[in-house]
Amino acid sequence: MVHQESSRARLSRDSDTEDIVALLAPRLAHFAGVARTEHVTRAAQEMDVPQSTLSRAVARLEQDLGVDLFARHGRTLSLTPAGHTFLASVERALAEIGRAADEVRADADRTSGKVAFGFLHTMGAETVPGLIHAFRADHPRVRFSLVQNYGEAMLERLRAGELDLCLTSPVPDAPDLVARRLDEQRLRLVVPADHRLAARRRVRLAEAADETFVTLEPGYGLRRITDAVCAEAGFRPRVAFEGEEAETLRGLVAAGLGVALLPPPAVPRPGVVELTVTAPRAAREIGVAWLAGRTDTPPVAAFKKFLLSRRGHLLP
Numbered sequence: 001m002v003h004q005e006s007s008r009a010r011l012s013r014d015s016d017t018e019d020i021v022a023l024l025a026p027r028l029a030h031f032a033g034v035a036r037t038e039h040v041t042r043a044a045q046e047m048d049v050p051q052s053t054l055s056r057a058v059a060r061l062e063q064d065l066g067v068d069l070f071a072r073h074g075r076t077l078s079l080t081p082a083g084h085t086f087l088a089s090v091e092r093a094l095a096e097i098g099r100a101a102d103e104v105r106a107d108a109d110r111t112s113g114k115v116a117f118g119f120l121h122t123m124g125a126e127t128v129p130g131l132i133h134a135f136r137a138d139h140p141r142v143r144f145s146l147v148q149n150y151g152e153a154m155l156e157r158l159r160a161g162e163l164d165l166c167l168t169s170p171v172p173d174a175p176d177l178v179a180r181r182l183d184e185q186r187l188r189l190v191v192p193a194d195h196r197l198a199a200r201r202r203v204r205l206a207e208a209a210d211e212t213f214v215t216l217e218p219g220y221g222l223r224r225i226t227d228a229v230c231a232e233a234g235f236r237p238r239v240a241f242e243g244e245e246a247e248t249l250r251g252l253v254a255a256g257l258g259v260a261l262l263p264p265p266a267v268p269r270p271g272v273v274e275l276t277v278t279a280p281r282a283a284r285e286i287g288v289a290w291l292a293g294r295t296d297t298p299p300v301a302a303f304k305k306f307l308l309s310r311r312g313h314l315l316p
Helices: 002-037 040-047 051-065 081-107 127-135 151-159 221-232 246-254 298-309
Strands: 070-073 076-079 114-119 143-148 165-168 177-186 188-192 202-204 212-216 238-243 260-262 272-279 283-291
Touching (some): 002 040, 002 081, 040 051, 076 081, 114 127, 114 151, 127 298, 151 165, 151 177, 151 283, 165 298, 177 298, 188 246, 212 221, 212 246, 212 260, 221 260, 221 283, 238 246, 283 298
Parallel strands (some): 212 238
Antiparallel strands (some): 070 076, 165 283, 188 260, 188 272
């Protein structure tokens, strides 16, 4: 019972704090202006607001706080000890707000703003660096915040407002997102160099039905595609190892621990052979997604337009 009462009291205090912040915030700049000049008339001239507005704002602030912030001496004012204490915190808060405003304005700047861009791990070595290099030929000062992750995690960050755009697979179909297909990537059956199929160039996936597979973990788009393609080939893959990154899986294949269905590597990996899958069709679609209804800043709009212009030739 005591714990419940304590929780209610804490919630009440938190609510009171939120209420007083919402109430006081518009008046803080007026208070700071008067405190700097210690004169309402001069402060009103410097801030270009009516003197009556400042006088009312300061009086209401003191009333809301229940504390005298100024001592009155005719037309001049001087800060009380409480006023000095309050002013120090107000100036820090206003400076922080100013820095935040400068930061978001800088991020939205047409020529030097920032794009928060997410992409799959498999696109980090070659595809994304090439895209950014090509984009910056016409937008040399645009900055990027880059996030590598698997598809579902990136979509969560997109919804949370942490990303502007992301390259993902499969292309999402959700009412709160807008997605556009950009390209397709054929998957290969990757086998150890001494594997019974290693002398081949092409293979039907059904020929690997009895093999042990190494795959990405459940929840990854490539894992869902692997399971679906194997099912279409007539079998369920026997999974020995699950990982989070395609090149780690290639290392497991090179060590003879299984075979894998993977997109092409950025650079050839020794110890493995990559076979073209002739049947069933093994491919993954790559698309760009963004949050529906969000207004793009100029740099985000420019990069989105650039990505859409690469439809059909996104991949190297």
